[in-house]
Amino acid sequence: MSRRGRARDRATRWAVAAMAAAALLGRGAGCGGPGAREAPPAIVLVTLDTFRADHLGCGGSADVRTPHLDRLARRSLHWFDAVTGIPLTTPSHATILTGRSPRSHGLLKNRMRLPEGVTSVAEILKASGYRTGAVVSSRIVLGPEFGLDRGFDEYEVVEPDRYPGSGEGARTTEAAVDWLAERGGTGSFLWVHYFDPHLPYLPPDPFDRLHDGDYDGPYHRTAEPVQQIFHDAEADVDLRDIRHQAALYAAEVSFVDRCVGGLVRAREQARGVPESAREDVLLVTADHGEGLFEHNRYLGHDLLLYETSLRVPLLLAGATGRRPGLVKEGARTRDVAPTLLGLTGIDVPPEMEGRDLLRDSPPAGEDALFVAESHPSREKASSLYAIRTEEHKLVWYPRQRRKEGYDLVRDPGERNDLYGTEPFWDVLFGDLGLDLKRRPVGRPRTVDEETGGADAATREALRSLGYVD
Template sequence: MGAGGVRRRRRCARSRRRPRGWFLERLPQGPGPLLVQAGAAVIAVGLAVVVWRALGGAETRGRVFTRPGRTGVGVLLLAVVWGGASRLVPVAQYPPPPARPAAPAGAPNVVLIVVDTLRADHLSCYGYTGIRTPHIDRLAGDGLRYANTFSQASWTRPSIATILSGLYPSSHGAIHKADILPDRVDTLAENLQRFGYRTVGFADNANISQAFNFQQGFDEYRYLAPTFFFLANEPAAQLALYSGLRLIRERFLSHRVDVHHYYQPAEVVTAEVTAWLAHGAERQPFFLFIHYMDAHDPYMVHPFNGEGYARVANPNPPPAVAERYRQLYDGGIAYLDEHVGALFDTLRARNLYDRSLVVLTADHGEEFQEHGGWWHGTTLYDEQIHVPLLVKPPGNSVAGRVIEELATSLDIAPTIVAAAGAPVPGTFQGHVLPLDDGRPSARQSVFSEEDFEGNVLQAVRTKEWKLITANSDNPRGLPPEALFDVVTDPRESSNVRAAQPAAAEILRAELGRSAIEARAHGGASQQGGSDAATQERLRALGYVN
């Protein structure tokens, strides 16, 4: 399906901070719009009943969902009428961004690509043989590949908040499901904006949408929202009726999986970015943040044929399907690679690729029963936190270098700010990675943390050892403390804490020091009242029940 055939909603946010929970399409603020939606729903239900009866529904009472054709027509009419009436909700407008100083001549454009749920060990440039990723491999060949990069959390919101802030989760505060990125956080986009950059973001996951305040510092921030079932629009999804209709659809009408109901696929994201480049690239330098979702569940058959497997439909699949899911996951990565390659071709055609700093990374990985579980956000084992980091400097001056030193998601923001020529804030907790032949400052360890769905975890890793601690009542059933020799046991399969007491003691001390450092710039967390539409999008991706 071509990008031109997909109807998409766009969200844009101007650079100034906005009151929590505001969108370009404002949610209902008073009883008037809600009454309009409720009235539309009542009318639509009535019309649907009339049509259903006309088609013979009255004769099938007691087995209403055994005839999808009649029911489907009624539900479709309900959705069309309901969705049309609810479009009466007003649209909020925002003023243009304030004037800013011009960036210095020669400041490079910056393209930051974050792929949701992409494991480093599933890219061919990292040695994987299951699939080929030639376009991402070419990016690695044009620049630097960091072999040992680890994220600071294993689910999207805290991890991407770290990428965009240069702060540990304990410092930026976007840790729990209700947390937003606080106004107090000075983001990468804000730093570049103050330095004269035009800042533009494309987000493909509700976790980093305007609902959670991730638009901070962006002149334009577009959340490429998935479509709702039954042609419903966003205000319609505020009604509890939508959840019931969604359940009917999934259980009785169709078992086909449409990727557009979960996220927008790479073809759409690349098309949106390409369309922006056609006019936006005239104003340089720019900072372009691009987020892709194609490695995330549902794991889809490619080319798309309606077969897919989503966490929301089956949170605990049997271990026997792990290999099948892994193959579909790989297919999503190969599909992503194709469309990332199309983006790179556009940059080259516009003479932007060589003149830009291009960074590709991931927020976290994914588990396929390596430690008896699924998905992400539940452990700090390497399959969930070992991420790719590819950095192509302007001019491709260090083509093909591989850096073995430890690196983190924390390092991305300070590295980009330094490459732009802007002053690096002292609040950033990461290191500036050199973009020439220099070696990065040696890290003794990397630290990750998690507080998600009852799993309160911390991990510290050196190049030889890794220690993971967990709360005693964690639902995942992880041991309170586990030590791994990652040189001889890279899959973290054997807990050697009892056999290596000296190493365990050293790692405990390092973990304690790192945990204190992680909280060094902490402040009050900030919660947001995300709307029903955002909750529905998070539910589709398995983030809420």
């Protein structure tokens, strides 16, 4: 079915379902349309900030240790080719929660506010009788002032010990487990956000020596913005220093894997059943990946649109009605909200652009085209756009008047720029132009721009996270 057809179909179903939803989820009502259940499932959504898909053991990594997520993956549907449309925390989480692409929900930069009238999955679930809670690990990019708290009965922000993105994970798990003990179970929705793999890389002991344990250079567990030092072609940087950052990142990934393992274990013990229990749903994904020097000595995620930044894990465990295993079809993070709603039996509102991964067929033809974009807050950086098919990707650098083209199947590392070798690339660029014309970028404003500038503490935190020049 085409995107427009799906939207029309949904609009009809939604009009009926909106009236029936409260009754459907009223304790034990047991009526309703397709997907209706005896009891509303307990849902946990876990978002892993800055987590590359290829850093999962079950995602193909031979070096990085993620035993807890690998174990969970064995009991999950695992979408191997899942991508985000924007490698920035606030907008990407807005997409995960609203099922809409960035130019649809309006958040294009970090620290922008979700407009009134854009509805999140939490608001829909709450309106349908769900108990809702969130535990997030970053005030600087997910604080309540950005509007992603809407629809949550409780919205807890776990504060860092010293630097954002360093060691919060254990306390995040504790807060999440406490919430589940008090409010979890049938008819509950909890969103848990982990921030540790984000820069600066400060993995706690003993994870910091998990890889490259003999390193004795100056860049071990430093909160200095190393990405700027390493990006400077003139800088006197040893290759070992660069490799060590990748080792620290992998250690952060392993640390957050253990945190998620603690959450899963506590949930299983509390419920007395494994994650595959009929009424439980656990979805794990990420807001974006991380560049680790593969392209132009680039470390971080907010500037470039290579697969290292766009591909994310996507695991769905529990009452899916399908056998666990790898799923070949591509998925997008905007599919998360429609999929969760589908699992509750609530129909998906028409403004959500994502598809229910368990019920809607994969997009085909022009619907399969997927646009990604980045709008960095740094003064020296400009917006970039990419358009992706299942097999190819074109990246457009407007300010540099440059384009790149990659065959994602033959060249997953995006080393061999094929732009201009076939007329096909110009057709793809035309499709990107149409998409931008259909929904222009406008002038995105952060809450700081609206209030006359960020305060000193916020600027310092943003610098530590690598977001300002």
